[in-house]
Structure formats: C-alpha cells, structure tokens
Amino acid sequence: MRYNTLAVHITNRCPLTCAHCITDSSPRARGDLSWEQVEAAVRSAAAYVDGVCVTGGEPMLLPELALASIELTRSLGLRSSMVTSGYWARDDNRATEIVRRLTASGLDKLAVSFDQYHLVQPTAPYVGETTLHHLLSASSGTDLEMVVQYCGPQDHDAYDIATKSAHRFGARFEAAEVLPFGRGIQLARRRGATVDEVPETACGVVGRPVLTPEGDLYTCCGPARGAPPDSPLRLPLGRADDVGDALSVASRDPIINALYVRGPRRMFNMLSDPARQRISANLLNGSMCSLCRAITDDPGAVVELRAALTPLALQLVAQAGVVHVRASDRPNPTTAFTKSEENECLR
Template sequence: MIRYSTVGLLYTRTCPLACRHCIIESSPKATEKMTQALASEYIKVVPKYSDQLCFTGGEPLLYYNEILPLIRQAKELGLGVSLVTGAGWVTLAKPHIARERIRLIKEAGLDALVVSWDSYHEEFSPPENALLVVESAKEVGLSVQVRGVMSATGPLPRIEQKLVSIDVKYQKQNILRLGSAATLPEDHFIFGGIPKTGGCGTIFQPVVEPDGKVYACCGPSRSSRSETSPLILGDTAHESLDSIFERATNDPILEAIATIGPHALFNLIKDDPELVGVLPIRERYTGICELCLDMNDVPAVVNKLRARVSESQVSRLITALRLYHQSSPELRAEVQCPM
C-alpha cells in the first residue's frame, strides 16, 4: 500500500483575500468550513496513511482557537504538522497579536509554516503582513518557507530579495489556468505544448475539503469535471475517510501518475485507434495538471489507462520507480520516464 507524503485538511474556504489566481476559489464570500469535531475525526485516520498533516484553506488561522487544539491532537498521534497561511488575518496596528499566535501554534507542536506571498496576494494584503508572519516564525524557531504563484511576468524581485536577506526559501510555481485563474486574461499565463515531465510529486498529497469531498491533490484535482474521475477519491458524507484512503492508495492509475507521470500515461494511449476523437488534446497547456485532468475526466480514456498500467511491462516499471522514489524521495521530480 502506498503511503501519502502528507494529508491536507482544507479547514475552510473562507479567506480575507479574494486573490484572482486562487486555485481553491477562496474568498470572503466562500463560507464552507469544517467543524472542529469532524476535523478531529479525520485526524485520527491520518496516521494509518501518512506521517504528515497539513492545515490549509482558505485561511485556517481565521479559526485559530479551533486549529490550536487540532495541532496538539495531531502531534499526540505522532504526526508532523504544517499549516498554510495567506497572512490576511494579520492586523498591522496590533503586531503583538500575530507574534503571539505564531508563538502559540509553535508551542502547540506546529512543525512548519508556509506563507503564501506573491503579486496576487499583495492586491489584497500588504507585503508587511506576510513579512510579519515570516519574521515572527523565525523568531520562535518555527520552520518557515514562502510560496508564490508566478504570472508570465515572473516573481516580484523585491520579494525574492527580501527573503534572501532573511534566509527564507521562496518556492515559486507558474500559474495554472484553473480555479479563479480561469477568468484571468491570457497574458497572465505561459502557454506551451504538452509538458514533458516525470512523476507528479503532489498526487499523493490528498486533501479533504469542508464539504467532505476528498481529492487526490490540493487544488488542481478539484477542477475535475467528471464525478468518476480517479482524481476525486470519494466523499466522507457517504463513506468513511479510512475506506476512501484504503481504496485510493491501491489505485494503479494514481500510482502511475506519481511515478511515471501524466505525460508518460498520455504516450501509452495516444496512438490507440479506439481513442481517436475521444482522447482530449489541447492546442496549448499552462501545465501538466491540465493534461492529467483531461485524461481522467473521460471514462473511456480511464479504462484504457487502467488496462495499460496493468500490463506486466508497465507494471514492473511503475513498481521499480516506486521503490526508487521511496529510497530517494527528494529526486521524484527529477525522474524522467523513458516512455
């Protein structure tokens, strides 16, 4: 059975910000939220499938008083715990409140903090908000990194320069035309042909959303258009999270996405005569996630993929790559499939 690198709890879709690029489509108008009791039940399941738990959103720290005991619970179960924040909850007129909250989540057992900070966030939240959170985390010895989504114009140099000066890692990723970003003008995106990448490092980072839906990854998979897509793992309103994870960790398509990647899967079936006119092929892509979504949204394509990954030669390759990834997980994104 595959073990997840982390499990995400999207505690709320509510966010003080309404970023135009948000793949989750969070905003002040998005009202979905987990109950603390339900989140607690989810957390009890996580150790069976992962060593890591991440609180995300929306903005989980809008519900700081609920998140704090959940962090403690996760730590008591032996989990490493991280949290993603957009820093929109910060009040610069009262910086002591932000510092105190960061100190207390560290004392509760939080291992790592990820701060979302880029030009899109700055349209709604001043850079001083993010910087205050980053510096507060460093002051209490909390591991912190900043994550930014880049438009076609690239990152803001002053953000990178500031983070370099305080020795904080900046994890940058290109914007995808998904979620709220689907309505952005074309000049925000870098378009290209089918991305030729290796295994996907996020497909084994499932996320439970406030409505009970469970997705294979945080963000892209929630744009699935077909309820039968393998990227939609299940719904806790109808099935236990344990059952959903048990089934998903044994799904050969998800394992193939993680190991050989969507591009290799596409190559396995692109010349199949039965898929002529059925296999979705775009003229241009903003990322590999679009290819993955398109293939998994078509039941006939999914059936072909299941047949191909079950063939002995492909199955052996996937198994070999899985073992390699387990021994060298930091190299996952660098592996290129020979297919």
C-alpha cells in the same frame, strides 16, 4: 504509495479574493469543516500519511480549529504544517503572539502565500511587504520551517519582495505557475496549447490528498478539486472517518501510482489515437495539471489506462515506495528557488 501530506481544507472562506485562487476562496465563500470531521479524518488517515497540512481558504479565520488540528497531528506523531496568507500579521506584537500559539500547538512548518494577486485587494485587509516581514520576523527566532510560496509571473514587484524577504529571514522560497482551475482559469487558460509543451516528469502533488469542507476527498491538493465523481482523482468517501480506508484503496490504484512515478505525459503516450485526440482538444494549457485533468476526466481514457496499467500494479506500488523514500531523504536547504509542482498546498 504512502502519502506525503493530507491537506485538511478547514474553510472555504478567506479575507482575500485573489484572481488566481484555485479553490475560489473569498470573504463570500461558504463551507467549514467541523472539529468532529477533522478529528475523524486525521485519525483515520494517520497510518497512511507522513503529515497533515491545515489550509483553506484562510485557516486562521478559524484559529481554534486550526490550533486543535495541529495539536492532534502532533499527538499522532505526524508532521504538521499550515498554509496562510499571513493577513493576521498586522503588527509585530500580533504576529509574535500568533506564531507563539502555533509553535506551542506543535506546528513544524509555516508556509505563507504571497504574490501579486494578494496586493490588489482594495476591499480586503491589507496584505503586503509589511505583513510578510512581521510574520517572517516573528518566526525567525523559532524552530519553524518557513516557506514563502509565490504563484505567478516573475516580472512583478511582488516577486522581488518575496525572494528578498525569504532570503533576509532565512525562509525557503518556492514558486509555481498559475494553474487553469478555479478563478485561475481566467488567467492561465490559453488557446492552442499542445501536449508537446507538457513536461515529461512525474507528479509529486498526487501524493498530497485533500479533504474539502464539502466532504470530498481528492488525491491532490488543488487541481483535482471539481473532478467528476468517476475520476480516479476523486476518492469515494461516505464519512470523514472513512478517509483512511479511501487512501488505502487509492494507494494501490495503478493510475494514481503511475501519475506519481511516471507523470501524465507518459500516460498520454499509452493511449489510443482517438483518446489522444479528445484529450488534446480539452487541454487548457501546457501544464502537467491540465494534462492530468484532461486524461482523468475522460472516462474512455481511464478505461484504456486501467487495462494497460493493471498488470503493472505491484511494480508501480513498489516504484512509488522508492520515490517516496527518496523524496523524504532530500536535503532541505534554507533558501532555494523551485519551479514547484510540489508546493505544500497549491493556492
């Protein structure tokens, strides 16, 4: 497997405290990466990834670190992206100045996270239709690829604001469901969920690893966070400059590649009846991510899968390479609706 994007989660802090936040970010959260850690991680990962996404938390709370990370990414010939709430776009002049600095640093893609959970923030800087329009307007005259990422149900005014704003300013629109991890567990966990509800599709997110402020490296940017130490989704990491070696080892892991080309539902079907029963009992809802975590958090299920998949290891590596090439060749429409498990970095 070659990885689409390394997400560098430079801070846990965020001016918002959203009810669905998969990383538990807030103004009270603590934990930042240093420049030395970012530089070491990005340089060591450069041979294994197509790009680097600067994310958080809110990366623009550390603007100099964010900009330096983007400049480093561009200098290594990689594609650079950022996920932000856009809280800083409080007026046209400020939005224009920050977008200018981002583009001058070499940013290729700017994804703004906007949904109903951002709008109910009485103690936080206001994020709403106005800030979204300031940001999109400032970006519309640049070469930036713009994406509006929406998370949550569609029967809310925020969904209409997001879709109409994306269309007005020529941004791509992506939507995803709330996942039962982080604070989102209070919203998305559902009693009586069954494996039959889980889509039988491959997982694109497992090709987007993330480095956290705690120094942990996970194979996907969100749902894997908090996985147990022996989970295949959590990659052993001593120092930031070991990120490349960890990604290299994981790229040959048959479980990781099977998730990428087959998805968790097909892997579930390979397990024994006792393992299936345990995993079904631990399912938080009917999402792919919930099933993936239920499988990979179960040591017995992991042992069974390794025994079944190891003989297929080379075949899975080859299939993952084909999937990666096809994903890279997809057309990139200006505006689209995507029920996406492949958002840049799930928030």
